[in-house]
Amino acid sequence: NLCKREYQRRTGIKRSARLPPGPSAIPLIGNVHQLPTEYQEKTFFEWGRQYGGIVYAQLFRNPAIVINSVKVARDLMERRSANYSDRPIFTLLEELLGWKCMPTQMQYGERYRKHRKWMQDTFLSKPVLLSYQPIQRREIYILLSRLSESPELFETHIRGFVAALLMEIVYGHKILSLEDEYVELAERAGTESVLVGSPGSGILSLLVDFFPVLKHYPLWLPGSGFKVKTNYIKGLVTRFLNDPYNMVKEKMTAGTLTAFILAGVVNPGVFKKAQEEIDRVIGNDRLPDFEDRKSLPYMECVLKELYRWDAAAVLGLPHRSMAEDVYQGYRIPRGSMIIPNIWGMSRDPVQYPDPEEFLPERFVDSSKPEADDYNPRNFVFGFGRRQCPGQLFADGNVYLVMSNIIATMDISRAKDEDGCEIITTPEFTSGLVRHPKKFQCVIKPRSEKAINLIARMNLSV
Numbered sequence: 001n002l003c004k005r006e007y008q009r010r011t012g013i014k015r016s017a018r019l020p021p022g023p024s025a026i027p028l029i030g031n032v033h034q035l036p037t038e039y040q041e042k043t044f045f046e047w048g049r050q051y052g053g054i055v056y057a058q059l060f061r062n063p064a065i066v067i068n069s070v071k072v073a074r075d076l077m078e079r080r081s082a083n084y085s086d087r088p089i090f091t092l093l094e095e096l097l098g099w100k101c102m103p104t105q106m107q108y109g110e111r112y113r114k115h116r117k118w119m120q121d122t123f124l125s126k127p128v129l130l131s132y133q134p135i136q137r138r139e140i141y142i143l144l145s146r147l148s149e150s151p152e153l154f155e156t157h158i159r160g161f162v163a164a165l166l167m168e169i170v171y172g173h174k175i176l177s178l179e180d181e182y183v184e185l186a187e188r189a190g191t192e193s194v195l196v197g198s199p200g201s202g203i204l205s206l207l208v209d210f211f212p213v214l215k216h217y218p219l220w221l222p223g224s225g226f227k228v229k230t231n232y233i234k235g236l237v238t239r240f241l242n243d244p245y246n247m248v249k250e251k252m253t254a255g256t257l258t259a260f261i262l263a264g265v266v267n268p269g270v271f272k273k274a275q276e277e278i279d280r281v282i283g284n285d286r287l288p289d290f291e292d293r294k295s296l297p298y299m300e301c302v303l304k305e306l307y308r309w310d311a312a313a314v315l316g317l318p319h320r321s322m323a324e325d326v327y328q329g330y331r332i333p334r335g336s337m338i339i340p341n342i343w344g345m346s347r348d349p350v351q352y353p354d355p356e357e358f359l360p361e362r363f364v365d366s367s368k369p370e371a372d373d374y375n376p377r378n379f380v381f382g383f384g385r386r387q388c389p390g391q392l393f394a395d396g397n398v399y400l401v402m403s404n405i406i407a408t409m410d411i412s413r414a415k416d417e418d419g420c421e422i423i424t425t426p427e428f429t430s431g432l433v434r435h436p437k438k439f440q441c442v443i444k445p446r447s448e449k450a451i452n453l454i455a456r457m458n459l460s461v
């Protein structure tokens with residue numbers, strides 16, 4: 001209730017500052033009716049093309065800032081991180097599904113900072129990361145031997161690999177089989193939580209984030225099926241709650257690795273070129289290791305392109321502004337949901353011509369002054385104080401799995417009954433975490449020597 005002048009004196013913000021441009025809203029609903037139920041990142045991207053790098057929208061009565069530009073995302077969530085590191089409250093996820101105490105959802109403050117420090121000590125410190133390497137190697141050798149024995153189950157093997165690795169590192173729980181009860185529980189709790197927010201679960205489950213009162217909707221009324229479902233999932237989640245990282249990161253890592261196989265099928269030339277580099281630098285008598293990474297520049301370009309092309313966390317995780325702010329002359333209201341359209345950033349046609357193509361060559365020249373800013377590894381893991389604490393670990397993993405698969409396996413197109421090659425068009429799921437839809441391919445060990453090498457490495461760990 002401050003007068004205009006007093007408000008400006010205290011906050012430095014002109015009351016008259018305009019909101020950023022954006023699509024026109026209608027009363028009560030705001031812009032929600034303009035959002036499709038699937039692939040919302042594409043609509044956000046279109047808004048970016050129409051209105052610029054920073055777009056204002058209203059999701060019911062909640063202000064939202066959609067960011068399609070890496071620069072704007074950095075300016076706000078990194079350079080002004082003290083104001084942009086909170087998270088919006090998601091009623092569905094936190095209260096109805098029971099994920100409230102996850103660090104991903106935690107409100108910014110003293111308690112969060114303590115958790116963050118713990119997460120950084122666990123996943124970002126060099127000595128700790130080094131101590132994980134023997135486990136990573138061992139699990140990768142197991143993955144390679146499973147791939148050579150039953151390559152058609154490659155997606156199951158990749159998921160099993162990621163689950164085993166994270167379970168052992170986070171809990172010290174060693175997974176011996178894919179039927180492990182804990183893996184199954186983690187998988188079900190995560191998958192069902194992501195699915196319940198999808199359109200198939202009914203409009204109530206989507207609305208409840210914007211009208212939290214709906215969580216009290218009586219179970220016997222029509223449309224309340226979602227509540228029965230959320231109660232069931234809450235049971236799963238509660239049983240699994242001691243795991244601080246479970247829900248999305250497993251899917252992101254496994255999805256990224258599967259996308260790499262897909263990229264190999266769609267673009268066999270890239271796979272061949274990476275294989276030639278490994279043969280030349282490492283040879284066929286041993287497998288690539290962490291220390292080899294700096295000697296494999298083409299592989300590094302493949303990795304960057306994989307992060308860009310797949311952009312697993314399409315909209316990142318939204319942040320929330322804690323106080324009103326002004327940016328580029330626009331007013332950003334307090335409590336705005338800040339949505340970084342990471343997928344949109346990865347499709348910037350100026351930085352990445354032909355953005356849907358998988359072209360590692362676009363990263364070969366790293367001498368451009370803005371190369372660092374547009375290195376996808378520097379934005380697919382999010383921004384500022386909420387940036388993914390698992391990124392170094394995940395990145396090391398993706399590198400090692402990719403280089404070991406390239407060194408030992410050939411990937412090619414599957415054939416139909418008439419012996420004709422099946423041409424795969426890459427398709428990705430919609431949702432919080434994007435991963436490739438089912439596709440066919442042939443994976444087989446490159447040679448007898450590769451099979452023996454895998455067997456030898458399995459015995460050595």
Ligand code: HEM
Nearest residue numbers: 103104249252253313316317381382383386387388390394
């Ligand atoms: C390729 C794999 C991965 C990708 C692409 C990824 C991406 C992301 C992104 C975009 C965010 C949101 C950052 C933000 O709010 O600005 C995030 C947060 C987070 N990630 Fe990851 N992540 C991956 C793997 C992992 C792994 C392996 C772990 C743990 C072992 C992990 C743990 C977390 C946690 C705890 C947060 C929440 C951080 C916070 O709110 O402070 N992630 N991740």
